[in-house]
Amino acid sequence: MNEKLKSFEKLLNIMDELRVKCPWDKSQTFDSIRTLTIEEVYELSESIFEKNFENVKKELGDILLHIVFYSKMGSEEGYFDIKDVIDALNNKLIFRHPHVFGDVKLQTAKEVEESWENLKLKEKDGNKSVLSGIPQSLPALIKAFRIQDKARGVGFDWEKKEQVWDKVAEELEELKIEIKKNDTDKIKQEFGDLLFAVINAARLYDVHPEDALEMTNRKFIKRFNYLEENTIKKGKDLKKMTLEEMDFFWNKAKDYE
Numbered sequence: 001m002n003e004k005l006k007s008f009e010k011l012l013n014i015m016d017e018l019r020v021k022c023p024w025d026k027s028q029t030f031d032s033i034r035t036l037t038i039e040e041v042y043e044l045s046e047s048i049f050e051k052n053f054e055n056v057k058k059e060l061g062d063i064l065l066h067i068v069f070y071s072k073m074g075s076e077e078g079y080f081d082i083k084d085v086i087d088a089l090n091n092k093l094i095f096r097h098p099h100v101f102g103d104v105k106l107q108t109a110k111e112v113e114e115s116w117e118n119l120k121l122k123e124k125d126g127n128k129s130v131l132s133g134i135p136q137s138l139p140a141l142i143k144a145f146r147i148q149d150k151a152r153g154v155g156f157d158w159e160k161k162e163q164v165w166d167k168v169a170e171e172l173e174e175l176k177i178e179i180k181k182n183d184t185d186k187i188k189q190e191f192g193d194l195l196f197a198v199i200n201a202a203r204l205y206d207v208h209p210e211d212a213l214e215m216t217n218r219k220f221i222k223r224f225n226y227l228e229e230n231t232i233k234k235g236k237d238l239k240k241m242t243l244e245e246m247d248f249f250w251n252k253a254k255d256y257e
Contacts, residue, residue, distance in 0.1 A: 011064070011065075012082065015065075015068050019072055028069070028073070029073065030073060033066065036066070037063075037066045040062045040063050043059050044056065044059035044060065044063060049211075049214060071084075071085050098115070099112065099115070113153055114155075116153070117130065118153075118154070130150050130154055131151070134147060139210075141195075141199065141209055141213065144196050144199045144209075145199055145203060145208065149203065161205060164197065168197045168201055171190065172194055175187070175190035175191060175194050178190045219257075223250060223254065223257075224253075226252070226253035227246060227249040230249050231246075231249060
């Protein structure tokens with residue numbers, strides 16, 4: 001047995017011990033650790049965004065622990081065990097990569113993605129429609145991106161990416177019209193349409209909107225913190241400052257970057 005398999009076997013043995021001897025681990029269920037799993041995924045995402053690969057290693061370990069945990073509970077209930085999980089994954093990877101494990105010829109990443117979507121629809125017990133399988137609980141921004149990406153996988157997309165800007169402009173104008181009418185429900189709908197169009201534009205230009213928005217979030221936080229810190233140093237109160245005074249420190253923060 002190689003070192004990787006030995007390490008994995010040790011992890012499985014540790015989980016067996018924990019489920020027998022640790023009161024906390026014994027008490028856990030699928031429902032009780034679900035939210036913890038979500039938290040771990042976000043912590044991994046944070047570490048990847050920051051390019052902190054020491055933390056990436058640790059967070060991957062935490063997620064692996066959850067996979068083993070669910071598998072152990074599944075085996076106790078007679079649903080599945082870790083072998084079933086791995087076998088299902090192996091079979092799926094082989095089925096969805098006929099260009100690697102079969103005689104299908106695919107040359108580009110785009111061709112591979114389109115093949116994936118078609119194969120998903122053919123899988124036994126697989127998704128019944130193109131858009132099924134997208135979790136309803138996904139954050140709206142990520143869900144919109146996945147919806148558009150899946151539609152693209154079967155050819156429902158702009159012929160030229162530049163065409164998307166006409167759609168963005170169209171949705172912006174429709175939003176302005178509803179704002180003038182002061183129709184709250186319609187304004188909300190048009191904001192949604194505009195955001196959906198902008199997300200579509202990001203996708204077409206190979207930018208993941210979640211990453212782009214997070215970059216802006218962090219940039220704003222960094223600049224606002226600079227504004228706040230320097231305001232305090234000057235003995236000023238943000239709530240009592242004019243917008244022009246705030247802009248002075250805001251621009252200083254941009255220069256500082």
